[in-house]
Amino acid sequence: MLLDQYPQLSFDNHCYLRIGLDNLVKAKWDTLISRSPYKHSSEGQRDELIKLLMS
Structure with missing residues (x-):
């Protein structure tokens, strides 16, 4: 889960x-x-989402 991977x-x-x-x-x-x-999102979409959320 994303929350577990990126607690920040x-x-x-x-x-x-x-x-x-x-x-x-x-x-x-x-x-x-x-x-x-x-x-339902691709791995690439999830990676890009994380970049967006961190900027």
């Missing part, structure tokens, strides 16, 4: 994660990635 990021705030996902796909994330994004 605020994954407890779902709004923070949702904004990151929206920015990642340049749209409302759930129109392009099925729910749960952890399960």
